[in-house]
Amino acid sequence: MTSVHDIITADPAASCDVELVKGPWEFDTIPGYGPGCSEDDVIPEPVVRPGQLPAAYQKMSDDELHARIRAAKETLGNKLVILGHFYQRDEVIQHADFVGDSFQLANAALTMPDAEAIVFCGVHFMAETADILARPEQHVILPNLAAGCSMADMADEDTVEACWEELMDIYGSEPDADGKQPVIPVTYMNSSAALKAFCGRNGGIVCTSSNASTVLEWAFERGQRVLFFPDQHLGRNTAKAMGITMDQMPMWNPRKPLGGHTEEVLLDAKVLLWHGFCSVHKRFTVGQIKKAREEFPGVKIIVHPEAPMPVVDAADASGSTDAIRKFVEASQPGDTIAIGTEVNMVNRLAAEYPDRTIFCLDPVVCPCSTMYRIHPGYLAWTLDGLVEGEIRNEIIVDGDTATYAKVALERMLSALPKAAPVIGD
Numbered sequence: 001m002t003s004v005h006d007i008i009t010a011d012p013a014a015s016c017d018v019e020l021v022k023g024p025w026e027f028d029t030i031p032g033y034g035p036g037c038s039e040d041d042v043i044p045e046p047v048v049r050p051g052q053l054p055a056a057y058q059k060m061s062d063d064e065l066h067a068r069i070r071a072a073k074e075t076l077g078n079k080l081v082i083l084g085h086f087y088q089r090d091e092v093i094q095h096a097d098f099v100g101d102s103f104q105l106a107n108a109a110l111t112m113p114d115a116e117a118i119v120f121c122g123v124h125f126m127a128e129t130a131d132i133l134a135r136p137e138q139h140v141i142l143p144n145l146a147a148g149c150s151m152a153d154m155a156d157e158d159t160v161e162a163c164w165e166e167l168m169d170i171y172g173s174e175p176d177a178d179g180k181q182p183v184i185p186v187t188y189m190n191s192s193a194a195l196k197a198f199c200g201r202n203g204g205i206v207c208t209s210s211n212a213s214t215v216l217e218w219a220f221e222r223g224q225r226v227l228f229f230p231d232q233h234l235g236r237n238t239a240k241a242m243g244i245t246m247d248q249m250p251m252w253n254p255r256k257p258l259g260g261h262t263e264e265v266l267l268d269a270k271v272l273l274w275h276g277f278c279s280v281h282k283r284f285t286v287g288q289i290k291k292a293r294e295e296f297p298g299v300k301i302i303v304h305p306e307a308p309m310p311v312v313d314a315a316d317a318s319g320s321t322d323a324i325r326k327f328v329e330a331s332q333p334g335d336t337i338a339i340g341t342e343v344n345m346v347n348r349l350a351a352e353y354p355d356r357t358i359f360c361l362d363p364v365v366c367p368c369s370t371m372y373r374i375h376p377g378y379l380a381w382t383l384d385g386l387v388e389g390e391i392r393n394e395i396i397v398d399g400d401t402a403t404y405a406k407v408a409l410e411r412m413l414s415a416l417p418k419a420a421p422v423i424g425d
Ligand code: SF4
Pocket: 087, 123, 148, 149, 150, 151, 152, 190, 278, 279, 280, 281, 342, 368, 369, 370, 371, 425
């Protein structure tokens, strides 16, 4: 299988940013999210800032890095578990003990009771979630601290608190005659631990891309309306499928007073959508879908619900990473499937099902550029540290934040039908 990195190295011009061929240490410390991100991505402060990868690791050959990683894994045995997100690059995935979405992976680590170190090859919020769910004696490590999620960073605690205060001024904090709260906060799994804790403290809940409608139903049983953050697209696509009209779901712009709306609009709202988005999934367009249908008559098209609403409407299906996997699993040899999600995952599915034609809807090779920063060099450096007894790049969620974030996560689990899978981004 040709990895996404090999494709980009062979033809940098075919990618969304020629800088992606470089080692991430060349841009980790400069402000911004680096190559591949949308120019519209706002870089909030503070975001996690990385240290420099030691020069020796920057200079090592790929073979040497892989040999070091394998040797460290051998030495550490079951004291170590490496988790790899579906969107992670192949050079790292080959070393993962578990591959999955963020919540699957956090739960997978719990099945490894002897693991003292959980190395999360994903992005920052994923490592935080793993730390919230891990046992106190387990250490969660993010190999490169620059691996954030630009969408998660679009909603920070201070801005959401400021929004909440404005909403309380309009709605008040008292329940109505039916006992429903004025507004329930709902955060997507792709958010900081601080925002999950905000939801825990304020009667709110966490959702994933596979259970968002169940979670919204839970929220509407308890509240008159919902504040949904940070992904406007998941919120809009889910609310629309539940019959909520566009005029009932205004978008809250945190840079404008009252989110850019009048009190009347906010009083009529059923879902307030935060102005956040994923720079990978917002690249998918209706034009790409039309082109795929013209070029491949009979093509089946599935997209992730982080894609914009017109794209979800034009596709044959939409769903979480797990739903996309199942869609491909259920297809037949000879089928052609176009997928609107991150290209590393799409390419692995194409390799897994060589008897089908599977391709990414976006013709430009544009991986999740922040997750892409987990280069094997960082993995080797953190594992060598563990062998030497040094924990590098540990992610620690403070006790109070973890307690309330867990409240919001447990509400999500209690809202789900008993046997339902809990799958996310
Ligand atoms: S694909 Fe998008 S939402 Fe997922 S981690 Fe990357 S930036 Fe965040």
